[in-house]
């Protein structure tokens with residue numbers, strides 16, 4: 069008899085030194101269903117998916133594929149059996165091309181299996197990319213692409229071959245609505261072909277839109293599982309957190325900052341004039357004290373490039389003034405000195421110091437303040453860091469733990485903590501809540517509001533339009549490397565933003 | 574928890590050292606005597622001093638192949654100047670200055686011009702060796718003053734000079750790595766250079782500083798060597814870079830950067846030193862000594878790797 073389940077994980081245990089990541093967790097995914105897996109940061113979602121796809125070997129427990137027990141020993145082994153995982157963190161070789169990355173370890177050869185057939189690889193790569201609706205040159209090197217584009221390539225890679233099960237670990241954390249819709253279209257196709265889908269996301273509205281079944285993990289244990297129709301957002305949140313949580317703040321609850329709206333005596337804290345480089349075309353804007361300036365636009369519109377140019381991470385022609393100081397030759401280090409901080413979009417590649425402790429990751433930008441008589445003071449460092457563990461709920465609560473061992477969301481919290489501790493008066497947040505669970509998200513929003521109330525100023529890029537609308541006092545919209553529109557808080561809505569982001573001009 | 578594991582790992586290297594020592598004690602009656610043990614440390618000191626600097630460079634994600642040639646340059650220049658009448662303190666300052674200059678140059682080319690450390694220091698390695706040969710016309714230089722020899726090879730605080738300088742340099746290395754901002758930056762740059770840059774670390778400044786310190790320590794090693802031998806040779810120090818890298822690797826420092834420690838490196842240098850000493854005592858031919866050294870390096874690194882896999 070055929071099993072109705074594409075894949076089953078039964079009574080799985082997994083521990084890491086000092087951490088019980090999973091205990092007695094079970095998950096059964098039917099063929100042709102979208103099974104959403106939810107839980108707070110560090111609940112064990114990624115660990116479970118890594119067991120399924122052979123990255124980790126479970127301490128105990130059984131994995132069954134179409135009713136038959138299997139023991140995935142490595143990712144390539146699992147892939148061979150028909151299990152694909154889209155990792156939460158991008159797994160790509162920056163120096164290789166898109167096509168080479170897509171077919172890494174499954175190269176397309178000429179007969180004889182020695183020489184790679186580049187032409188055919190390029191054709192197949194283009195087909196795969198077209199299937200998820202992206203237009204990226206398959207010959208481009210990965211390192212020249214933005215995070216969202218790279219995420220789409222990671223998704224395309226999972227579609228290659230004859231997968232019976234595809235697990236998506238937060239595939240949309242850097243995607244904006246257009247790409248999310250493309251992904252959903254593909255997932256529906258896969259469903260119709262009878263593929264079992266596991267879907268992890270902290271964006272609960274997506275779960276409502278696409279999930280057939282929902283399972284929830286908390287602290288490495290099964291909490292509840294059932295048809296999606298039985299869950300509304302409030303119930304999802306409650307099961308994840310274990311208590312009632314007033315859900316995210318609503319737009320109406322947050323009064324726009326009056327200082328920012330009152331155009332009279334506003335003080336400019338950051339000014340860019342005529343920024344131009346490969347991705348930017350003559351961009352000028354001002355940031356006023358005490359405001360949150362949202363930066364909206366489609367993937368590839370140059371938002372991140374603009375932030376990096378202002379910060380001095382990339383070179384660009386044009387002028388930048390930070391707190392009235394002219395930044396002639398820009399660099400991240402000079403920007404921080406002048407009072408500007410930045411949270412990079414690319415967590416794995418540009419934000420975390422992967423071999424270092426959580427503590428060092430948080431204090432790295434403010435080590436000068438942690439010195440006593442020219443020496444590092446362990447106590448000062450620990451004190452500085454402790455508050456953030458509470459405030460942002462970084463788990464596990466062990467400052468000495470190597471950051472690479474944290475769950476994705478917890479790593480992100482540490483990165484946010486770093487830029488808060490540096491106490492810059494102007495902050496650039498590029499996707500600050502990427503991969504962060506709903507509870508911690510609300511905390512970060514509150515923190516941002518507190519910062520501007522103290523007279524600091526924030527620029528925020530986010531692929532989530534609702535987040536931009538919720539937080540921004542003012543919004544600039546980018547398209548193809550230019551600023552195409554500016555909206556005040558009261559004028560802004562999704563429709564107007566999309567007009568500027570896509571509209572002809 | 575972490576600290577305990579770390580120490581256990583170092584104990585592994587310590588056990589390797591003890592194992593080698595027990596073996597030689599059984600095989601040779603003179604091995605385990607105070608004189609011979611002192612001898613081992615003295616013989617390991619020059620490699621040890623260089624290896625401390627090498628450890629910092631490797632943790633920071635680089636490599637320095639020019640240390641051996643630098644030993645020769647500092648040796649011949651300082652000795653020649655003294656023979657020609659330069660005062661000892663001035664000559665010492667000159668030697669250390671050459672070290673700083675060469676390190677600064679290596680570091681500047683690597684960080685500001687964005688060149689690969691391997692290539693840059695391969696270049697300076699030849700450049701410096703050539704300089705030493707040209708400067709000395711290929712001849713060794715003798716007649717090092719007693720005053721100079723006393724400073725580097727005499728007794729200092731009751732210790733033989735070489736051991737004193739080894740301890741001094743190791744202490745400075747440990748201090749930098751564990752108690753200063755600079756130490757955190759070295760690890761940060763070695764582990765994730767781009768993230769360090771984005772966090773506001775002045776990457777090029779600290780790269781230059783690391784190479785400068787490595788070369789400064791190498792200059793100290795050169796002075797110690799001249800003090801011990803009472804002479805300088807333009808061909809001195811060839812292969813020292815590989816010995817220093819070997820001590821660093823045996824000591825558990827990751828060759829891909831980001832983590833490592835000075836204690837392990839010192840133990841690594843002692844292991845290599847004890848091995849050479851023991852084999853010489855047993856009258857093993859030098860060809861076989863080379864062979865044994867290679868084997869020990871591979872065994873030590875495999876043990877280290879094995880311990881790491883077990884841990885995770």
Ligand SMILES: Nc1ncnc2c1ncn2[C@@H]1O[C@H](COP(=O)(O)OP(=O)(O)OP(=O)(O)O)[C@@H](O)[C@H]1O
Nearest residue numbers: 084089109110111112113114115473474475476477
């Ligand atoms: N390699 C590792 N070594 C040690 N601990 C680990 C390792 N990987 C994960 N953990 C721990 O296991 C727990 C579960 O992590 P996991 O990544 O599965 O969480 P998650 O549910 O995916 O969270 P997020 O929503 O933040 O991605 C966390 O406490 C994490 O710190």
Ligand SMILES: [Mg+2]
Nearest residue numbers: 114156475476
């Ligand atoms: Mg995860």
